[in-house]
Amino acid sequence: RLKAFEDTLNNERIDLKTLRKLCFNGCPFEHGYRSTCWKILLNYLPLDVSQWKEILEKQRKLYTHFVHEMIVEPGTKASAGSQADDHPLNPNPDSNWGAFFKDNDMLLQIDKDCRRLCPDLFFFQKATEYPCKEIIHADSRVETLRKRVEHCVLHSETLKVDRFGKSNMIASRRKTSEEYSLLPDGQEAHWEVVERILFIYAKLNPGQGYVQGMNEILGPIYYTFASDPRNEWKEFAEADSFFCFTNLMAEIRDIFIKTLDLDAVCGIGSMMASFTSKLKEKDEFLYNRIKELDLKPQYYAFRWLTLLLSQEFPLPDVLRIWDSLFADDKRFDFLICICCAMLMILRDEIISEDFPTVMKLVQNFQTSKVDLQRVLSKAVDIR
Incomplete structure (x- = not known):
């Protein structure tokens, strides 16, 4: 198999089929x-290998520009202080503070998810x-995303009076349960890189x-690129991940648009309808049993389809x-087949157990410890 990949990727023009x-x-x-392979399948690298160098240089330079424009420059201004005529209560719609506060709301959610x-x-x-050397360099005056989040965490003081009548101000800091210990200045954790990519994308x-x-979609892509054994590729994992993630989101973005959730033509509603239709076609008895249990696909398939099963299996799986989803010439039709296969493998339990047991089973598929190859083989059979 390694020889087959080597032969295919060493051609001057990649045979996509x-x-x-x-x-x-x-x-x-x-x-x-x-x-x-993922870079090719996600339309980041063209089939003509001779164009790779030029395209990679162009895209990586463009990403560096995005980082500078959206993080470095605003971070430098924030660190230096705002203009005298601009302040947090400035009602002017052109005020930098309005955009700053709006971005912070989004950043806090991204930060929470990425941690x-x-x-x-x-x-x-x-x-x-x-x-990112421009951001974490010791002489850098850039307010990093990490520092912005830290500044957003509320600090407060409470007046406490002890039983002797003595008053003291007790400082407190609101913390989240997901708060991790941060790396020292001058270092960045991989989750911080993912955070930066998502912030720029947003x-x-x-x-x-x-x-x-979205963090669950980007995570495996970044992990794959940042784990590349070739340092010349690993060095640019951030930029390459950004563009591959952007291309992937262009294909599945309807899934993440809430107003399309109930749309029968596009969005997650359409995918769930295709999923139930496929299940009915391949195993009508199981379909009817699930319907009898009133086990709606929104309870489990919503997450399966939206996150491309990234929460249902360990990362290696x-x-x-x-690999199969990106290689599917009909793109994510095979995803629906995998989801159907997952239910069909649990067929006996679904038929014999009650609603709470089945619900727990489908919402925690990892606990069933079903071999992935069995799932994929079943999905190929019903394709």
Whole structure:
């Protein structure tokens, strides 16, 4: 298999049909093959290999510009202090403070989600080998996203009077249960890189902004690129992840638009309708049993489909699933087949157990300890 990938990727022009077929059965991690294949399948790298160098240089330079424009420059101004005629209570719609407060609301949610990304995996808490030097440099006067979040956490003082009548001001700080210990200045954790990518993406897409769950889509992509054994690729994992994530979101963004949730033509409502239709077609008895239990797809399939199963399996299994999803020529039709296969594998339990037991089972699929290869084989059979 390694030889097959090597032969395919070493051609001057990649045969997409051959690559899809190879990737559908799983990409090897060795030699960075998965990283390269995903970049091609997500339309970041063209099939003409001779264009790679030029495109990568252009896109990575563009991402550096985004970082400078949306984080470095505002961070420098914030650190230096605002103009005398601009202040937090300035009603002028052109005031920088209005945008600052709006961005902070979004940033706090991104920060909260990124800190708890893949909690079972230490990778995202580790320091990256390639932090953004312009931001974390010792002489930098940039207010980082980390510092912005710290400044947003409320500090308060409470007047306490002891039994002897003596008054004291007791300082307190509101903390979140997900608060992690931060790395020293000059270092960045991988989750902070993911946070920066999502912040920039949200700023560039104000109509959609950041929606919870996007961190779960970006996480496996960034992990794959940042774990590339080739340092010349790993160094630019942040920029490459941004563009691959952007391309992927362009295909699935309707899933994250709340107003389309009940739309029968597009959005998550359409996907859930396709899912139930496929299940009825392949196993009508199971479909009727689920209907009898009143186990609506919103209770479980919503998360399965929205997050591309990233919450239902351990990360290594998620990467294997995404190999097939990205290689699917009909894109995410195979995702629906996998979801149906998951239910069909649990068929006996669904038929014999009551609603609470079945609900717990489908909402915590990992606990069933079903072998992934069995799920994928079943999905291929019903495809």
